Amino acid sequence: MTAVYHALSRQHDASLAVAELAAQLPLAQISIVLFFCSSRYDLKQLAAAFSERFSDTQLVGCTTAGEISREGYEAGSVCAIGFHHAYFSCQAQVIEQLDGFDLLRAQRTITPLFAKLPQANHQHILALTLLDGLSSQEEVVLLQLETALGRIPHFGGSAGDNNQLRRTHVFFQKQFYSNAAVVILLQTALPFQVFSGHHLVPRAEKFVVTAASADYRTVYEIDAEPAATVYSRLVGCDPEHLTATVFALHPLAVKIGQEYYVRSIQRVNADGSLTFYCALGLGAVLTAMDNTPMLPALAALFADCEKTVGPPLFTLGCDCVLRRQELAERGLLAEASAFYHENQVIGFSTYGEHHEGVHLNQTFTGVMFGQPSIDTIEMEIPCDR
Template identity: 55%
Template sequence: MSNTSLAIYPAWSDAIDPIEVAQSLADQFAGKPVHTVLFFCSAEYALAPLADALNRYLPAVQLIGCTTAGEINAQGYARGSVSAIGFDASYFTIAASLIEQLPEFGFTEAQRTLDELLARIHPGAVSGRSFAMTLLDGLSSQEERVLGALDAVLGSIPHFGGSAGDDIHLARTHVFINGQFHTQAAILIVFHTDLPFEVFTTHHMSPLGDKLVVTESDPTTRTIFELNAEPAAQAYAHAVGVAREQLDPTVFALHPLAVRTGDDYYVRSIQRVNADDSITFYCAVGNGMVLTTMAPQPILPDLERCFAAIEARIGKPLMTLGCDCFLRRTELEYRAQDAAASHFLRQHSVLGFNTYGEHYDGVHINQTFTGVMLGYPDDR
């Protein structure tokens, strides 16, 4: 993707010093009609100095972002870097709002937040020309509450997003708005554009036969203590055919569990196995839930089919803004397919980040690629 792309301007930096990062991004955006910059940064950066530097060198733009479990820039997959997207004021109106007090966030707060954003966007021309994106603290365990409330008020506005990561340290994840990084918070962003677009999600999983019933859990911490009345870690290890001591993020990526809703399966990815043989998840779990063992199919053919179908409807993509689960990247690296995946991402103008969970029309999901594909303007 070229830096002279119409309507959208990609930028990135893998400099270590925050000032060098901010200077580089400012240089790449110089002379371009950018009014909003969306960025995704490694959690390895010193975040307070990075915030100060971004505010100093990009003072005239709306800055929105989050920390990641890996970045996607114009070169493909990256780590230890900042990937940024500048949006052309001629083609986008973008408004964003910070959401705090996540445990108390409900319908009333969601409606007030959305109304304020729509008033700043273009209240008379929202239908069919707007989409919403959420960024959320990926360790807050509040995605279901926040996304459910927002889904109740978004109506016909399609929605996607991702949960912030911290390079798989599982310590603190952050979102950025109003000049600083925040924890235990979320951001709702509404985009209004005349460009063609389509919000989508896809995954590469197929169900196997084994069923595991949650017989003891703590839904507030997303922790399962027992599966089929056995210690959870032992039951899971037996079901997927590995020893208990072998359980690690690669095993979690290759042997996910999912809950069935209608004809669809929604992956409940494992965050960690604890010393007491309990398992903590990235998504909501609870007593009585039936989890199905899943088998990953090849990732790239699934992405190719998904992208081809959307491109047939909206044309060659100007950009796809993607939220790609970090466990998918773990799987690609395990199978030595990450270079091929980076090539695909470059060829299809994908920018974004690796997440601790994805958001799609009010649902919190795992091990998916979720995003929005934007087509070229008619007057290019």
């Protein structure tokens, strides 16, 4: 018996793409289908096709800044994962209107989902979040959800729109939403390990944010100078030449405790300010970071997870779009795709990653599931379909 099923379509037509996915998935055996799609699709047509073909199946997903299929990096595709109901019991809910999200709303979201799961094996639960990547609400929403989740491991990613930075969407059941999030609880007897990692190390240079709007994730001044001027001087180019590739190769981070958390730049603005993918406040200290080789760091991260789960079944990954851009700049996309293929990675390129209530940038964050064993089969989660 297969615990998970993978599907991929590179069809440009939304209806044909969904039909191709449905043909690859045994829907009657699936607890939930999770998909990641290019924002180049006509989303109204895509939603209508999903409603027709997946009408009796729990269905969640989001738009991307690129997809990761069984074959590696994709662009302009839709890929999906079907979780077999003998191994996974899954419950999902959409959260609309993220502004002002508080702990009470978080509890009202999580508690009913938790109650619908089989009461046996409650220790085998993890949470996945998908969130509008241009909502600027990740920090607040993730913190409140993490509090409501308690000790349940939690990871996820922020939806993208192929680097257009216009509008991103999450999907729940029959429609796409903006300014929204989807929370999925997965209960399984399979071994799993939630993880997050990156390949960046701190340099000596440090800077202080001296004018900023945390609500808009925009830094106006660094060290009392226009933010873009200071950053351009650091990376050695003129402000008008700042691009996503430059941001990927020259990241900045804040230090919290003993850990460095990257705060990736999204764009440079006409007034010389910088807008980030994560919130930054007045007085934040930024550290310049260096890029070490990415793929050896990723291989070490996977090897560490395998110590916990044993031989891997597959990995669900949320991969920052700036990592993909760095790989492209260094000519390593094919090598990375081969690594993902060999390690059975499925996922998407994000506008931010979620790990244990924290909003991250330039990480590979996800969950690795181990292979079913005889003991696992005997512990099959009862189906609540």
